[in-house]
Amino acid sequence: MAGVELSGVTKAFGGFHVIHGLDLKIDDGSFTVFVGPSGCGKSTLLRMVAGLEDVSGGVVRIGGTDVTDADPVARGIAMVFQNYALYPHMTVRQNIGFPLRMQGAAKKTVEQRVSEAAEILQLGELLERKPAQLSGGQRQRVAIGRSIVRNPDVFLFDEPLSNLDAELRVSMRVEIAKLHKTLGTTMIYVTHDQTEAMTLADKIVVLRAGRIEQVGTPVELYTNPASLFVAGFIGSPRMNFLSGTYVDSFVTLVNGVSWHAELDIDGSAEILVGVRPEHFVPGPASVSLPLSVDIVEYLGGTRYVYAALPGESPLTIEDRGADDMQSGSSREFPLDTSKALYFTPEGKRLYALG
Ligand SMILES: Nc1ncnc2c1ncn2[C@@H]1O[C@H](COP(=O)(O)OP(=O)(O)OP(=O)(O)O)[C@@H](O)[C@H]1O
Ligand SMILES: [Mg+2]
DSSP: OOOOOEEEEEEEEEEEEEEEEEEEEEOOTTTEEEETTTTHHHHHHHHHHHHHSSSHHHHHEEEEEEETTTTTTGTEEEESSSSSSOOOOOOOHHHHHHHHHHHTOOHHHHHHHHHHHHHHHOOGGGGGGGGSSSHHHHHHHHHHHHHTTOOOSSHHHHHHHTSOHHHHHHHHHHHHHHHHHHHHOEEEEEEEOOOHHHHOEEEEEETTEEEEEEEOHHHHHHHOOSHHHHHHSSSSOOEEEEEEEETEEEEEEETSSOOOOOOOOSSSEEEEEEEHHHHHHHHTEEEEEEEEEEEEEESOOOEEEEOOOOTTTOEEEEEEEOOOTTTOEEEEEEEGGGGGGEEESBBBEBBBBO
C-alpha cells in the first residue's frame, strides 16, 4: 500500500510541452480518477507514474520513496490498459500467473496467488479456458487478475472498460469498486465516462491541457465547480449556460427574465448563468422561462426536454413529467435560481455573496 505524490512534474515530447509543472498528492488507499478532454495528458501522467514514460522535470514519489528514475518493475505498480493483451495460447490460469512466473516465483506461490485472484474475480470456473473462449468482460477480468497477483502497492487503470459494451461496463464498474473495497489498494483510474468517474472516485482530478483545473470529491465538483470548464465537463447531460447581464444586484437573461442575486462584482457585467438540467423545478426562488420545445426524449422514469429561448441554443431540461409535450410548442418552465451558478464570459466562476 502506498500513496503517490507528484511535485512540479513536467513532460515535453521534443519541444512540445504536454504537462506543465503539476503538483498532486494521492492518498494511500484512495481511488483517484483522472478526467479531461482527449489529449489533455491523462495517459501521459499515468505512464509517468508507472515509469513507462520519463518525466522531463519534477519528482514522482510512491510510498514516500523518490521513484523518478526507478524502473517500472521497481515501483510496485500494476497497470491495466484499454487494450489488454492476453496470450491466446495460454489458459486463464497461465495468463494470470504469467507475471509471477516471469519473476521466477515458486510454483506453489504462483498457484496460491492465482487461485486467490480467481476467487476475488470469480474466475474459478474458467481457469482452464483459453481467451478465445471468454466474453469481453471475462477477458478484462483476467487482465485485472494478472495485475492482482503481483500484489502491487498502486493499481493504474487507463480506460480499462472502454472496449466493453454498455451493460458489461456497468457490471465491470461494480467489480472494480468491489475490488477496491476488498484490497484497499491505491487506485488511479483514467476514464472518459462520467458515470465511472462519479461512482468510482473518492477524488476526481480534472485535467485541461496539461494542467490541473480542479481536484475534489465527485459531489464537490458537481455542486461547486471552480470554473466554467469544470461546470461544463462534470455532469451528464451537461450544465446549461445562458447569457445574461448583471446590473445593480439583478441578473437579467436575454429574454428579459430577471432575478435578484448578490454577486462578487463591482458595477455591471456580462455574465453566463449555469443551470443543471434537474434545476428547472418550482421553488421559492423560481422564475418562469418561456421556451419553445425542440425535442423530447422519454427515458422511462425521466425525460429530457430540449427547449430554447428565442435565438439561443437549446437547453436540456430533465423532468419527471408524463404529460404530452409537442415539438414546436411553447410553454413556461420553472427555473430554481437558488441553484444557478455564475461565470464571467472568460469562464471564471463568480461567487454569490453571503
Ligand atoms: N510519444 C509521444 N510523442 C509525441 N507526442 C505525444 C506522445 N504521446 C502523447 N503525445 C501527445 O501528448 C498529449 C497528451 O497525450 P495523452 O495520451 O496523455 O492524452 P490523453 O489525455 O490520454 O488523451 P485520450 O483521452 O485521447 O486518451 C497529446 O497532445 C498527444 O498527442
Ligand atoms: Mg489516454
